[in-house]
Amino acid sequence: MRRMAAIASVAALSVTGAVPALSAVTTTPAVAATTDDCNDDWLQAKGSRLYDKNGNEVWLTGANWFGFNCSEACPHYLWSADADDCLKEIADRGINIIRFPVSSELLVSWMKGKPMPVSSFSCNTDPAYTINADFCEADGKTAKNSMEVFDIMMQKCKKYGIKAFIDVHSPHTDNSGHNYNLWYGKAGVTTDVWIESLVWLADKYKNDDTLLAYDLKNEPHGKGQEGDEAAKWDGSKDENNWAYAATRCADAILDVNPNALILVEGVEQSMSGAQAGDYWGMPDRRDNSPYIGAWWGGNFRGARKYPIKPEHGTSQIVYSPHDYGPSVYAQTWFNKDFTEETLLKDYWYDTWAYINAEEIGPELIGEWGGHMDGKENQKWMTLLRDYMIKHHISHTFWCLNTNSGDTGGLWDGLGFMAGSGTSIKWNEPKYELFEKALWQTATSGKYIGLDHQVALGKNGISLNEFYSKYSSTEGSNLDGGKKSPGNVNNDTPVVQSIKVSYTAVEGGANLSWNKISNADKYAVYQNVNGSWKQVAETTGTSYNWTGLTYGTNYKVAVVARVNNAWTNDYSNAITVTPKQTTSNTDDYPKNVKANYNTQYHQVQFTWDKVQGADKYGIAVYLAGKWRVQTSNITTNSFVTPKNLTPGMTYKVAVAARVGGKWNTADPIKNAITVTIK
DSSP states (O other): OOOOOBOOSSOOOOOOOOOOOGGGOOOOOOOOOOOOSSOOOOOEEETTEEEOTTSOEEOOEEEEOOOTTSTTOSOTTTTSSOHHHHHHHHHHTTOOEEEEEEEHHHHHHHHTTOOOOOOSOOOBOOTTSOBSGGGBOTTSSSBOOHHHHHHHHHHHHHHTTOEEEEEEEESSOOTTGGGSOOSSSSTTOOHHHHHHHHHHHHHHTTTOTTEEEEEOOSOOOOOGGGGGGSOBOSSSOOTTBHHHHHHHHHHHHHHHOTTSEEEEOOBSOEEOOOSTTOOTTSOOOSSSOSEEOOSTTOBOGGGGTSOOOOTTOSTTEEEOOBOOOTTTOOOGGGSSSOOHHHHIIIIIIIIIIHHHHTTSOOBEEOBOOOOOOSSHHHHHHHHHHHHHHHTTOEEEESOSOSOBTTTOOSEEEEEEETTTEEEEEEOHHHHHHHHTTSOBBTTTOOEEOSOSSSOSSTTEEOHHHIIIIITTTTOBTGGGGOOOOOOOOOSOOOOOOOOEEEEEEBTEEEEEEOOOTTEEEEEEEEEETTEEEEEEEESSSEEEEESOOTTOOEEEEEEEEETTEEOOOOTTOEEEOOBOOGGGGSSSOOSOEEEEETTTTEEEEEOOOOTTEEEEEEEEEETTEEEEEEEEEOSSEEEOOSOOOTTOEEEEEEEEEETTEEOOHHHHHTOEEEEOO
16 A cells, blocks of 8 residues: 655645546547657557567567656646756667656546646746756746646657556546546546546557557556445446446457556455455454555455456556555554565465466566665665566556655755756666666667667667567577567558458348558457447457347448557448348347346346337236236337346246237247346
8 A cells, every 4th residue: 555645846736627527528530649650559458468569579668657647737846947958868778668657637638628727837948058958838938738748758758768548547637646546536537538548648649659548547446344435346347347448448448559568456445355254344353354455556355256358359558566664654564574476475366477487478567666775665666676687577667756755766966957957866776676677679779669660769779679680699588588589570560451341141141341552360340339449359350240129320440460569440341231131021020039137136037129110018927827017018028117126937928019019929829037146
């Protein structure tokens, strides 16, 4: 349960302007981000590792730079430093990715076309004192708004070969917003608003692989006895179930950018299973507690039973624990002469390390770090660092900033002088400890970037350069210097147009499309309520889509995977309409199905539409008689009231009214039996 205090060097400004609920949000069209020359740096997961478009393994080794989440709405220290100078040093020092915390409130302001202004930001185009000139308005001294600052920062990251990702640090803009438990409930941010704002940003940057990933929420937390006010991880659809919310959000982002990585953090507490009948929200016990604790965002015990499995699949999912040492809080696992072995046994393995060790998914430690005390905290940092290196775990160090109260930063101070630019004083002992965990060649010590074309600063190389010149001769500090030949494709991916056609068949549509060069897979997507949902994947150029309802129009598109990267252009979408199933000419519903909701103990019935029917009715066999429950249904589905008695069994028949007449005999013959769950 980390308690980071961002101690601002300037006076914090009050946050104004609450965000309306989702129904009131009217979005402006997203302004396209600067287009990447190749857009070929997207990554994907397989087992516990991450790979590039060519199937080569990559290692994300970076640091955090906060400020966009705070009242200043921009990276801290640009009040006394030039962004180019900072990013150049970051790249030269081998940091290949930056985690930028933001707030949902900030993203919503961008989405609505009313970006928050920045404060405590120095910019000037005067030749006598030029600082952050690219961030100035036309007058040469007024800073651009927060969204423009973010966009320019992404362009500059691209220039120096640095990748980036954002994390939603809190719903509201607040220098201490990380202390709030949940991803909703502040500044008008609901779960839907949180999702919508992330989807908006993902859509804006879907053609710019500088912004590689989305860390959905920083440190969801709260103690079990807080009940609905605390984040939990289980199999329910409760609003405070982080696993369910994260899965929904992941699917929504992948609808607009199927190439983005989705980082999912853990929670604080999970159920211990200490006693039968224990439940989330019950009071804690001093002995034999019903809860198992962890660092905020660090508890993945629930993921063993309930892993994150979006409809899009798990190829883009990365689990992202946070882990800290005794200088942040004296956790029980530090109450001994701890070693890697004791940390694994007492905390790491069952809490998060099993995900990597058992090949469930890749991990990125989103926050780790602390003060250099020459004692226990430094010992812990060294042990975690070495464990991440040995087990190919990506990471972003907390943090670059000097103003993190409980950890300090990699920087000790920044200053700016006309003529000489920014001077950054690095905490060299801390950087030396951290630097060993930066991805670099095994003997020559060249830092390895994540861009295939652009080298990482003056001391680094590009991904293509590593795999064409170094991976087979010296390897890297990943996997103990293991050498591999690598696979390099310098060709710029050419995105070709897919033209989709179809032939209507009974209850379905046979789709076909043209072959795309270098494509090894295709995916069929359906537009459902404005979001694209994957229907199927195939290696061929056709797909027979079945189970469709006559009289319903379906909007469908096909995308291709080229060089291990999915295109995300749905502009080829067509509308298909299936033929009527010949068996559907009968005057009673067929294919009656029951879908159970175990949370609310209710049932949804669905059936095939009947040609010419204007009404449907539901009857239940009770006390030896068929009793009509309703006869005024106008669609081919019906949901029962909530809180039916679990374990009760019913016979149910569905009838249709055709030409003013009800056929009840055939539905009764074809009645189904349901048991309430």
